[in-house]
Amino acid sequence: MFTIGDFARHGRVSVRMLRHYDATGLLRPAHVDPATGYRYYAAAQLARLNRVIALKDLGFTLQQVQAILDEKVTTEQLGAMLRLRRADLETAMAAAAARLVRVEARLRAIESEGHMPENDVVVKSVPAVRVAELTAIAASFEPEDIGPVIGPLYAELSRRLEAAGIACTGPGVAYYEDVPEGDGKVVVHAAVEVSAPLRDGDVRVLDLPPLDQAAAVVHRGSMETVDPAAQALARWIDANGYRSTGYPREVNLECPENRDDWVTELQVSVTRA
Secondary structure, eight states: OEEHHHHHHHHTOOHHHHHHHHHHTSSOOSEEOTTTOOEEEOTTHHHHHHHHHHHHHTTOOHHHHHHHHHTTOOHHHHHHHHHHHHHHHHHHHHHHHHHHHHHHHHHHHHHTTTOOOGGGOEEEEEOOEEEEEEEEEESOSSHHHHHHHHHHHHHHHHHHHHHHTOOEEEEEEEEEEEOTTOTTOEEEEEEEEEOOOOBOSSSEEEEEOOEEEEEEEEEESOGGGOHHHHHHHHHHHHHTTEEEOSOOEEEEEEOOSSGGGOEEEEEEEEEEO
């Protein structure tokens, strides 16, 4: 048997926490000396303590922890619950990290206002290109809505192209269009340049029309950090007497494994204002 202090040290928790667990009925001492009131714990109780701490650290309330443990779930069941909860937390952490990246991009967009040299933007014609594509609907054009849609689209497109024996001959091209009466929803086109006959089916092959006049700028970094370049391009278009006629195309010039090393050209179709 261990004193409460010794048990706290072995379990790497505080004595105060053990007293709280005792008061709530979550982890009672194995023995309480009737004369002194001292609490004593058995080594076997470390197993329950481990479960309490793991469930609490994964976001369960103490009431939920007690309900789970009182149901006497098996080790396998508890492990499955913890893995599921861990996956939820990992998803939340990834979403929070992505939000932080977008916030930092917005801050850079604010800091870079008016500082983009004009020679970073070029006006050029973009020829027609044959692409294979898959499409899906995103709730909006905001990065947090586009990212979860376009990533899986490109993964599935790659799989289908390989299965169909169609080879890529050029960069990926993402482009967008509004859903009619879609309350801000957009059609996401995940495309890649190919040399293949026109076709429909599992993979649609089509000719993406040319842009007679496009304002273009190169962005270096992940698409989560594209805001400064995109907004600087918009300011350049306005300052130079143009107006845009649609969403930008995103041409993936370089896509190494490290997303921070991506190189993407933004192409916005423009006309004279």
